[in-house]
Amino acid sequence: MDVERVADDVGNPGRLVHIERPEDWAACSECGVISTSVRQRRTTRPRDLPYGQETLGVRWHKRQFACKEVLCARKAFTESIAEIPPRARVTGRLCRAVARQVASGRSVAAVSREYTVGWPLVHRHFAACADALLIEPEAPRVLGIDETRRGRPKWIKSEVIGRWARTELFEINFVDLSGSGALLGQAAGRTGKAVVDWLNARGEDWRSQVRFVAIDPAACYRTVIRQALPHATIVVDHFHLVALANKALTGVRQRVTREHRGRRGRATDPEWANRRRLLRGRERLSERTFTRMWNDLIDHEPTGQILTAWVAKEELRALLACAREQAPRSVSLTGCFGSCRGAPIPASAS
Template sequence: MPEIAVTKVERVAVDQNESVRVVHIERPEDWAACPECGVVSTTVRQRRTTRPRDLPYGEEQLTVRWHKRQFACAEPLCPRKAFTESVAEIPPRARVTGRLCRAAARRVACGASVAAACREYRLAWPLVHRHLTALADELLAEPEPVEVLGIDETRRGRARWRKRPDGTWDKLERFETNFVDLSGGQGLLGQAAGRTGSAVVDWLTARGPQWKQAVRVVAIDPAACYRTAIRRSLPHATIVVDHFHLIALANKALTSIRQRVTRDRRGRRGRASDPEWANRHRLLRARERLSEHTFTHMWNALIDHEPTGQILTAWIAKEELRTLLACARERQPRSVISHRLFRFHSWCANSAIPELATLAETIDAWWPETLAFITTQVTNARTEGTNRLIKDVARVAFGFRNLTNQRRRVRLACTHQTINPAA
């Protein structure tokens, strides 16, 4: 206890079952100042014993007995005639110590729910949440300027459906746009409601011109609204598109082609007996992660049972795109990048497959941002990791009703991940 120095331990006793250690404490001074007028008094009116609950001593339960004194105020004009001595760690009429409440708050900050901390420390929900708010206000500050900024969105809560007057249904989803420090250790910088360009513009504008001027690189997913907002608010920054989502687009096109070919040839969905369905996971796996036996088995099965060749054509297009994006890791010169880009576009154009044509058009539309990724090697991986932490916090809390509480808990969990619960 921080203020244990101003008290003295009178005696330590053990109860009859020898499982609870009782500590009797009292303050050594025989005087106290009135909290109303500040006049020192030495007149003791009566003595009281309080039993504030405290943290356990190791594995043993600890019980505190504080022998207080009630003083009579020495100032006749003071409206307060009597007062009881107290310390900030155990304020007047408190039934728990401050360090017990702070330990519960740190337990929540380390990943537990408020309800779990209440059960563990036998405290009320409002009390734990009040100290959690104080801990968050102490640790969380206005974000400092960053050089590399990551932007991504997460869904807030479950989707809801609204019925229209004509009988159709609308899907209503709530999103939060997350801003993450990719170059430093600040973690989650903040959140904005919605996944629109105006949400990004408003959040960046609130940071100020000096903060925005410090941003050099912004990593995003291939979202046109985010790109437009960044060009508007940060015209000097380099926009980088994350390569993971580009490969995900290629895998999505490959899956769409596989499903369409199966429906056209068999008139139904894929089954386990269909070679293209049996190899669906191998088609999405990277070539270097397939053994020679597995690759040969997949290739021969599709050659023998899929006469159109569209599935293997889409798989080759996906691998060509991966080879192009691998230039960032291999640090290839501009000539090699141009050659691999031409080979990817040529393969997609010559295939005459609509899904591959759409994929090539998407890569072409995002080529400046893709080239920026290849040259800078900046990814949005840390932002994706932050999204996972945000979802974990929501699962632990079984959802949030209050948006302010959600953002506080989320940022505390994503920014300060090394909080010592026993500090």
Template sequence: MVESTTVLFGLPGVRVVGVSREPGGTRLVELVTDEDTAAACPSCGVFSTSVKERVSTRPKDIPYGEDRILLQWNKTRWRCREEYCSRGSFTEVIEQIPRRARTTGRLRTQIGAAIGDAARSVSEVATAHGVSWPTAHRAFVEHADRLLTEPAPVRVLGIDETRRGKPRWEYCKNVERWVRVDPWDTGFVDLPGNQGLLGQKEGRTTTAVITWLKERTPEFREAIEYVAIDPAAVYAAAVRTEGLLPNATLVVDHFHLVQLANDAVTKVRRRVTWELKDRRGGKSDPEWANRRRLLTARERLSDRNFAKMWNAIVGEDPTAQILSAYIAKEELRTLLSTVKTGGDSHLTRHRLHRFLTWCIDSHIPELLTLAKTVDAWWPEIHAFVTTGITNARTEGYNRLVKTVKRAACGFRNRENSARRIRFHCTRTQRAATQTSC
């Protein structure tokens, strides 16, 4: 019976000698050491036969059934009789319960997996397993450190930023005044591979990107062939730093370019409304009522909705600036869609000329700014047209980062934040995070 109970209990290194129920109803499992090496001195390795005293400890273990159980491990303190050994005595230990441990190894593994694989908050898991927050967090750190390794070289690197918290005011001693601090983290993603989020660096500056890349090995930096970013000058400056990424080509993500075009349409619509009516738009204004249609791709609008939007705005805007901005946005989308044809050079040049000509001939300030932006970033945009590389996966990981932050109810420690976020944004952990959150 006792042997069957030991097998059922299943904790290596100990043997069950009895199970009883305490007055409060708690089950008490009495254990003794059942491991040959437990009597060996940890300093000299010699087995001892001299018993100094009997001691007992009550480590916490995984729950069984609806109620938790208590463990009482009765073990021996041995004397070391070897003259050359500096250790006078030692207590039995097993792999599942190391020296001075108050929890079993399988309990720590279960806690680490609950926090990591299921994306639960540390406080929630600590409460569920009856341990303190530091104990649960240490279990997750141990679990994460076993799985997280130094990033392997990648061919295509994605860079983007995510907000880490609310803006705050801090006193700067250099300028002797309070300054606004907008906390951001820059993330680095393996776009075509399976490594997911490779790491984060505090800030969204050129220095942050350069620092993270310099922390990697020369082989890692030399293996990068493409770097996908949004049209951010600080990231471009970092990638273009001489000697940092010798084989890298910058690629601008097309999503952000279309977003810039949509912003230009919105700015033109708002400005025209103020100029014509000396107020902001309202429900009775056709340009306001059709604001979503103006931002929708032409192929996603039915012919009926497109005609309704076009005719309503034509009759309301005699300057035709709103529809000119809409056409410019569609011309940019047409230019970017050249990627579907394999980046044909003749077609690309034709569509680029048509887009720039339309923006310049319109004499609309917002469109001129958009044209200047596209012209300034054209080498990077052309790299997208010819390669089709996007930063879409990076944006997806940004969503996961926000999910982890909500589950953790915020992070105060920067190191804990980076570890937790990277763990959940690796390829192997992403499915579990999406399912549980």
């Protein structure tokens, strides 16, 4: 690439560099046949790194060549170089620079503002830089699988079929639960096929080392894990177990209120006023708050079902905490089962 001339950028505090290729020929990007027949000339304005404290504008005077190959589907093509691919609006060194800035610890938004480029561009090139440095993680003994929603939907045009398609709103996360809890990988979507494809890509040796798989209560995940990891034991993760316990507690509170008062709960009802405290962990309640909640329900809820459901939920949390603290589970398991078995709650209602 030759620099034709350098001039002051009129209206901007910087320089303007005019460049062009010295060769009077180019190879077709479709068939590779060299052509010297120029059809027209055009000028592009790719973004580039600043020159010191000043901006640096680039004007590339390009030529469009006619492809002389009869069997080639592309009749015309425009010259390009590796640093500025076809239809590129930024140079390669600018892309590498923003990726290095994010890798150094800066946020994507800050780098995007400094170089006045789009947030998606900075994130895309940083992700590509990170993918080149990442290594295949070691197989965990306990594998955690769950899905999360990411941002808002976007529409992207497929380069293969030329149709617009909406980006996937959910992604499946694979986490090492036996070690530091590090994120092992992600897969777009929340289907069983996405889980199987990700696991199969790891290889047979990697999958054989997984002994336990923690998932949410999803039938599709359970089915595909039994196929991809038939030797692994499937367990439900603690978060969703506690969420189910809180849901059951809320159901008991609402049912008791309807049966006892003949209506929905109101702000003047002690069980409704304490609804959020009931869902909070015991260790997160002060002694004053806990005493007030307990006494309110003892005095105004004669059946005792709400407090019984709350005690069962706390016993379940204590049982699950044994896994983190590596404590004996026999006492907690007995207490949890005892709270549930002796509860004055109809089995059909709980």
